[in-house]
Amino acid sequence: MLSTHRQTLAFVLRFALVAILACVVLIVAGCDKDDRRISMRFKFKPGMRLTYEEVDKGTLRRFENDSLTHDTYEEMTWDIEWYVRQIFDDQTAEIVDTKTWRCRSWDQKDTTVVDTSKSSKTRPIVMYVQPDGGLVDMATDPEKSRYGLGYLKSYYEQCVPVFPKGDLTEGYSWTQTTKVVVQEGPMEASTTYTVKSFARERGYDCVVIEYNGTVIVPLEPMCYKDSSKLISGVDNITASGHLYFAYKEGVIVMQTERWIKDGVRRVVLSKGDTVSRRVLREIDVHHFLLKLEME
Known part of the structure; x- marks a missing residue:
């Protein structure tokens, strides 16, 4: 017992x-688990100036008819400024985007060979952006050649999140899908975003968004300086990373990303021969806010 x-x-x-x-x-x-409920909206104001720096590091390889023609490791530094010129009645912001860049590249076979180049300010791009991040339109400033705007607009629409309505909590997820027309026909690119956590970053209270997705950007026909012509092409990109968004101020504070591009092109050379070219880039991106100023 x-x-x-x-x-x-x-x-x-x-x-x-x-x-x-x-x-x-x-x-x-x-x-x-953080139980905070936050609304994610860009809070642009007239006269707001956002200064960013971006550092890209990775490899670049080019092929022509399956033969390797270029193989380098590159480090690029971008100085980026967003200036909010005005806000329209529907709260769409007119933003002037200007950039300068500096590049250093090393030959993969001989790392002592360094090619350093620098640009002046690129042509300003004017973006019309809604508070949820949706792109309304894009133009050059002043309005000169619109070549390349189609690529930039397609890339922006696929890579920048459009925030859902209402309050979001940790663990919330959404998928953004874009239809893209390429030479082979219509395709879909999609990116999934997840509210991963909350963090204090660079002096701001941020929501951390984890993302993973694909980007498909068709290329416009163009003439190169060597008189060859691009007939068609498409860049297939996979991107994964983390976005730090200051939800009180309504601005991007930091972004880290792993970016892989596999681009194919059909090119007619100056002598009339048609060749296939391929561009492979693998890049680690670190994009961060330096200053937020008001005029």
């Missing part, structure tokens, strides 16, 4: 211990 009581007591104690451990796990899990 005593042995039976001891067995019963041992069973009860084991059961109680398991129950206590389960409660502890639940409590800890509950403590780890």
Whole structure:
């Protein structure tokens, strides 16, 4: 009888211990989850000036008819400024985007060969952006050649998140899908975004968004400086990373990304021969806010 009581007591104690451990796990899990509910909207204001720096590091390889013609490691630094020129009645912001870049590249076979080049300011691009991040239109400023705007607009529409309406919480996820028409026919590119956590970054309270997706950008026909002509082409890009968004100020504070591009082109050379070209780029991107100023 005593042995039976001891067995019963041992069973009860084991059961109680398991129950206590389960409660502890639940409590800890509950403590780890942030219950904040936030609305994600860009809060652009006239006269706002956002200064960013972006550092891109990675490899660039070019092929012509399957033969490797270029193989380098590159480091590019971008100085980026967004100036909010005006806000329209529907809250669409007119933003002037200007950039300069500096590049250093090393030959993969001989790393002592360094090619350093620098540009002046690129032509300003004017973007019309809604508070949820949706792109209304894009233009050059002043309005000169519109070549390349189709590429930039398609890239922006696929790479910048359009924030959902309402309050978002940790763990919320949404998928952004874009239809793209290439030479082979219509295709779909999509990126999935997840509210991963909250963090204090560069002096701002941020929501951290994890993303993973594909980007498909068709190329417009063009003439190169060597008199060859691009007939058709498409860049297939996979991107994954984290976006840090200051939800009180309504601005992007930081972005880290792994970016892989596989681009194909059909080119007619100056002598009339048609060749296939391929561009492979693997880049690690670090994009961060330096200054937020108001005029």
